[in-house]
Amino acid sequence: MTTTAPGLTPATPTSSATAAAARTKKRFAILAMLFVVTTINYADRATLSIAGPALSKELGIDSVAMGYIFSAFGWSYVLAQLPGGWLLDRFGSKRVYAASIFLWSVFTLAQGGITVFTATAGSAVVALFALRFLVGAAEAPSFPANGRIVASWFPANERGTASAIFNSAQYFATVLFAPLMGWITHTYGWPAVFVVMGALGIVLSVVWLKAVFTPKTHPSVNQAELDYIAQGGALVHMDQPGNQSQSFAPQTPKLRYIKQLLSNRMLMGVYVGQYCITTLTYFFLTWFPVYLVKERGMSILNAGFVAALPAICGFAGGVLGGLISDGLLRRGKTLTVARKTPIVIGMLLSTSMILCNYVESAAVVVAIMSLAFFGKGVGALGWAVVSDTSPKEISGLSGALFNTFGNTAGITTPIVIGYLIQGTGSFNAALVFVAANALVAVCCYLFVVGDIRRHELKR
Numbered sequence: 001m002t003t004t005a006p007g008l009t010p011a012t013p014t015s016s017a018t019a020a021a022a023r024t025k026k027r028f029a030i031l032a033m034l035f036v037v038t039t040i041n042y043a044d045r046a047t048l049s050i051a052g053p054a055l056s057k058e059l060g061i062d063s064v065a066m067g068y069i070f071s072a073f074g075w076s077y078v079l080a081q082l083p084g085g086w087l088l089d090r091f092g093s094k095r096v097y098a099a100s101i102f103l104w105s106v107f108t109l110a111q112g113g114i115t116v117f118t119a120t121a122g123s124a125v126v127a128l129f130a131l132r133f134l135v136g137a138a139e140a141p142s143f144p145a146n147g148r149i150v151a152s153w154f155p156a157n158e159r160g161t162a163s164a165i166f167n168s169a170q171y172f173a174t175v176l177f178a179p180l181m182g183w184i185t186h187t188y189g190w191p192a193v194f195v196v197m198g199a200l201g202i203v204l205s206v207v208w209l210k211a212v213f214t215p216k217t218h219p220s221v222n223q224a225e226l227d228y229i230a231q232g233g234a235l236v237h238m239d240q241p242g243n244q245s246q247s248f249a250p251q252t253p254k255l256r257y258i259k260q261l262l263s264n265r266m267l268m269g270v271y272v273g274q275y276c277i278t279t280l281t282y283f284f285l286t287w288f289p290v291y292l293v294k295e296r297g298m299s300i301l302n303a304g305f306v307a308a309l310p311a312i313c314g315f316a317g318g319v320l321g322g323l324i325s326d327g328l329l330r331r332g333k334t335l336t337v338a339r340k341t342p343i344v345i346g347m348l349l350s351t352s353m354i355l356c357n358y359v360e361s362a363a364v365v366v367a368i369m370s371l372a373f374f375g376k377g378v379g380a381l382g383w384a385v386v387s388d389t390s391p392k393e394i395s396g397l398s399g400a401l402f403n404t405f406g407n408t409a410g411i412t413t414p415i416v417i418g419y420l421i422q423g424t425g426s427f428n429a430a431l432v433f434v435a436a437n438a439l440v441a442v443c444c445y446l447f448v449v450g451d452i453r454r455h456e457l458k459r
Contacts, residue, residue: 022222022224023222023224023225023228024220024221024222024224024225025225026218026220026221026225027153027154027158027162027215027225027229029211030149030153030212030213030218031150031153031154031162031165031166033208033211033212034146034149034150034165034166034169035165035166035168035169035172036169036204037097037101037142037204037208038142038143038146038166038167038169038170038173039169039170039172039173039176039177040101040173040197040200040201040204041101041104041139041142041169041173042169042170042173042174042285043173043176043177043181043197044104044105044108044135044139044197044198044201045073045135045139045285046173046174046177046178046181046285047108047111047181047193047194047197048069048070048111048128048132048286049070049285049286049287049288049289049290050178050181050182050185050193050289051181051185051190051193051194052066052070052289052290053289053290053293053294054185054189054190055190058190059115059124061124061125062422063418063421063422064418064419064422065125066290066414066418067414067415067417067418067419068125068129068414068415068418069125069128069129069132070132070282070286070287070414070415070418071410071411071412071413071414071415072128072129072130072132072133072136073132073133073135073136073139073410074136074282074407074408074409074410074411074412074413074414075133075136075410075411076133076134076135076136076137076140077136077137077139077140077403077407077410078136078404078407078408078410078411079137080136080137080140080141081140081144081400081401081403081404081407082258082397082400082401082404083140084096084100084140084141084144084396084400085141085144085394085396085397085398085399085400085401086396086397086400087141087396088141088144088145088148088396088399088400089394089395089396089397092214092239093145093148093149093212093214093239093396094208094209094212094213094214094239096141096145097141097142097145097208097212098205098208098209099205100138100139100140100141100142100145101142101201101204101205101208102201102202102205103134103138104135104138104139104201105197105198105199105200105201105202105204105205106198106202107131107134107135107138107198108135108194108197108198108201109194109195109197109198109199109202110131110194110198111128111131111132111191111194111198112191112192112193112194112195112198113191114127114128114131114191115191136410140400140403141400143383143399143403144395144396144399144400144402144403145396146163146166146383147163147383147386147387147390147395147399148238148239148395148396148399149212150162150163150166150383150387151234151235151238151387151390151392151395152214152215152234152235152236152238152239153215153229153234153236154229154232154234155228155229155231155232155233155234156232156233156329156335156388157232157326157329157330158232158326159326159384159387159388160321160322160323160325160326160329160338160339160381160384161319161322161323161325161326162322162384163322163381163383163384163387164318164319164321164322164323164325164380164381164384165318165319165322166383167318167380167381167382167383168314168315168317168318168319168322168377168380170281170285170314170318171311171312171313171314171315171317171318171373171377172311172315173311174284174307174308174310174311174314175308175311175312175315176308177197178289178305178307178308178311179305179308181193181197182302182305182307184196186299214236214238214239215229215234215236216236216237235392235395238392238395257394257397257457258397258401260455260457260458261391261397261398261401261455262401264455265448265449265450266389266449266450266451266452266453266455267389267398267402267455268448269444269445269448269449269450270382270385270386270389270402270444270449271401271402271405271406272405272440272444272448273343273382273440273441273444273445273448273449274382274402274403274405274406274441275405275406275408275409275437276347276409276437276438276440276441276444277347277376277379277380277382277406277437277438277441278406278407278408278409278410278413279409279412279413279433279434279437280350280372280376280434280437280438281376281380281409282409282410282413282414283413283417283430283434284310284311284314284373284376286413286414286417287414287417287421287427287430288307288310288369289307291427291430292306292307295426295427296362296365297362298362306366309366309370310366310369310370310372310373310374311373312370313370313371313373313374313377314373314374314376314377315377316374316377317346317373317374317375317376317377317378317380318377318378318380319377320342320377320378321342321343321346321377321378321379321380321381322342322381322384324341324342324378325338325339325341325342325381325384326338328341334451335388335452335453336450336451336452336453339381339384339385339388339452340445340446340449340452342378342379342381343379343381343382343441343442343445344379344442344445344446345375345378345379346375346376346377346378346379346380347375347376347379347438347439347441347442348375348438348442349371349372349374349375349376349378349379350372350373350375350376350379350435350438351372351375351435351438351439352368352371352372352375352435353368353369353372353431353434353435354431354432354435355368356368356369356431357428357431357432375438376438379441382402382406383399385452386398386399386402388452388453388454389452389453389454389455390402390454390455391454391455391456391457392454393457394457398455409437413434416430416433417430417433417434420433
């Protein structure tokens with residue numbers, strides 16, 4: 001016998017199916033745009049890692065200098081996070097994101113011309129560092145914007161999968177563009193990589209303005225879909241004039257709001273965990289192709305194709321992690337269990353990369369790295385956790401602070417690995433360093449984060 005709360009009419013399977021059929025699915029078109037933009041975002045971050053071996057050889061740049069150049073993106077990306085989050089809360093995701101795409105693409109394109117205005121290795125290092133610094137600053141609003149858009153378009157029981165899908169674009173970027181950029185470098189030279197990727201991003205910024213809307217302003221969304229996502233916890237009024245979020249959003253990124261976020265144990269555990277997880281990301285984005293060329297003796301062309309294999313596994317793991325998490329929610333598990341389970345399992349799988357230090361076969365190395373990257377993908381649910389926990393009034397600022405912690409790894413990881421390689425003459429210590437960060441992430445989620453729930457701001 002089925003009971004119904006007073007005043008409510010029990011829904012029959014037929015009426016539920018009819019309602020579902022009547023709903024538009026515009027949220028998935030928005031998610032597709034997030035996936036495409038994030039793919040280009042990560043491809044532009046990886047341009048230097050693919051072009052790096054040829055570029056460093058031609059310009060005479062050593063491993064420590066390359067480590068600092070790799071880190072340039074991270075410095076500005078971190079410094080610009082809070083201003084970027086404020087811009088998102090102040091002006092909305094659509095306009096800020098469009099400007100971000102356009103600017104990072106212009107600075108990417110400019111890297112292809114550094115030989116025109118540099119005469120020495122030293123000046124080339126300065127020019128590359130400066131341009132990578134500018135790319136990082138321009139990309140700063142991208143992931144907080146992704147988190148805001150997912151929070152506004154997706155109900156809670158679809159948010160893990162949606163976040164995992166846009167986050168998995170980082171792996172798809174390697175799958176699609178690492179072989180392409182390796183071929184371009186081999187065929188046309190390393191400057192062509194930056195020119196092609198920069199031009200592609202400029203075109204994408206125009207497409208973004210034409211294709212992306214808020215739930216309330218989308219010309220094709222129907223009321224049934226709006227009701228469905230709103231009832232599921234989506235913040236459908238975000239970026240709308242006069243809504244609670246915008247009226248409460250600070251006119252400047254006030255310290256008292258940041259202090260509230262930093263004083264919360266759950267959020268601090270999530271932030272530190274994200275730093276550790278992002279250490280793995282930046283190893284694969286920066287030094288992994290160099291590892292294949294210098295440690296395993298592959299050509300630049302082969303390294304571009306081989307790097308795609310772990311990325312395919314990372315992509316599959318990323319989507320699977322989101323599906324597992326949302327599946328656990330639908331089966332009645334708590335949000336805490338649903339989010340933590342894939343993260344912990346995935347990070348433990350990532351530590352398998354240490355085994356590469358004990359094998360000689362290149363094929364076995366690629367298989368182990370594929371398993372590690374698969375695990376990294378399964379565990380990369382940080383943005384879903386941010387969507388679940390951020391105060392709704394300052395979701396952009398909260399996402400920016402999360403991304404600040406995470407992408408500090410973009411500064412430290414390339415530099416630390418550069419020194420480890422120079423000091424030891426191999427990548428062995430570097431792999432131990434990266435795997436150790438995965439273990440720390442596990443400890444953060446198991447022993448620090450506690451229950452996962454939305455944090456309420458004190459006004």
